[in-house]
Amino acid sequence: MTESGLPTSEHLEHLDTDTIADLLENLLPATEAHSAREHVKACPDCQLTYDALLELSEDLADEGRADIPMPVDVAEHLDAVIRAEAVMRSSTVGVHSLAQIREEPHRHMPKLFGAAAAVVLIAAIGVGVVMATKDRAGENAANTNPTAIQPTGVVSLSTAQIAPQVQKWLENSSTPLLNGSAAELTCARTFAAARPNPVVRLVQPAKVDGTRATVIGLQGGSPRDIEVYVLTGCDGGGSAGTSIYDTTVTLRNR
């Protein structure tokens, strides 16, 4: 009975699957390979395993040729990341996306004129020292034109800076600003889903008073109002964030 696991050809000691797989890859020493090959020829069961392993490689190759549709949320986030990357590059070289210009013309003129400041700011943020090195030039650049670019990386803020900063970011963006890893975004969305109005306008990795946190902005009761929450626990891929600070900002240009 095959169900009992007994070999059907009891006079043969079967090869294990590892050995047959090694045989197929020519990994066995010559003498062992020879006897294994002879065995496979003589033993229908081992021949079946041999054939099945060959077929498995073909099946994997077939499957490997197929694309897998990227989930919509992953694709949207990736698009946003690439757009942000293009904006950052254009801020340094003065070349602008036609799509960006059409969508948000008001954003680009100040950006071009503030290009020098933007370069300083990008350089500072790029190496992550804007807050650490607190030198006067860096501070001036950050303060005179903080909205020259969209936030990137992990932004350092004090609690008092959160509301004005969020206001500036969102007043300068016609689309939601969703930054951070997919895990952090998922965590932010999970938090948002439990709020009365779960429309996410902003997700931004930040250090708030030195603590790694996630600043999120949700649509408030009116299009002008944004509910801002600072969550901890989202950055490490945690599934739930805890709000440590919240406030509401009103956008002036909506």
Added chain:
Amino acid sequence: MTAHLDSGTNPSAQLPRIGLDEPVHPGGPVGYDQLDDHELLRLHVAGNPDTFGILVKRHRDRMWAVAIRTLGEPEEAADALQEAFISAFRRADSFRGDAKVTTWLHRIVVNACLDRIRRRQVRQADPLPEDEDRAAELAGPVEEDAAEVRERRLDVLNALKQINSDQRSALVLVDMEGYSIEEAAAILGCAPGTVKSRCARGRARLLPLLRHWQTTRGGSDDSDLPSKTAAESVGTE
């Protein structure tokens, strides 16, 4: 050149442009879609801000397949792809024109995935958690595929998750993505013999997990079924 834009009210119509002088549609720049990968990448390197995004859109499903097979977890795959595409964006000028753009991108994605596996191996020795709820998500949107294709895809993703990541990486590269043993060895940073061995042992692990594929594939020879069961018991003894 500015005729395509509303030059009366839009000050940015004066901005410098690099790239094709194509009419502008509300949905996005048209014309780029017809360009081949090399041309899109060349325009990107020249400073065009739109063409890299088109390349990403064009190849993301292919790259997603690679990432999800190698990593198994959608979050990890999404993060790896993000890293890979940003890296490709920034170092596009290092692309050598004699290769295919997809080969180049593919390699960057594979390396980003392997980096994550190495980091994960340092962090934790545990295997990936089983998460049945994720399974459906892994296989992509329902409406795009026939049920059979979807089921097969899920089978292979779930089976791949059950073998160790070294064997999985080797098998994905060699059997699924078609790299030669030597190429895979270079990518994985190990000897060709190690790749062969990982592939062999990985196939031996996968075989019982995917055996039902082959009985459905063969179709006509139902008589094989009982003896295949017997052979399986040999493999697992």
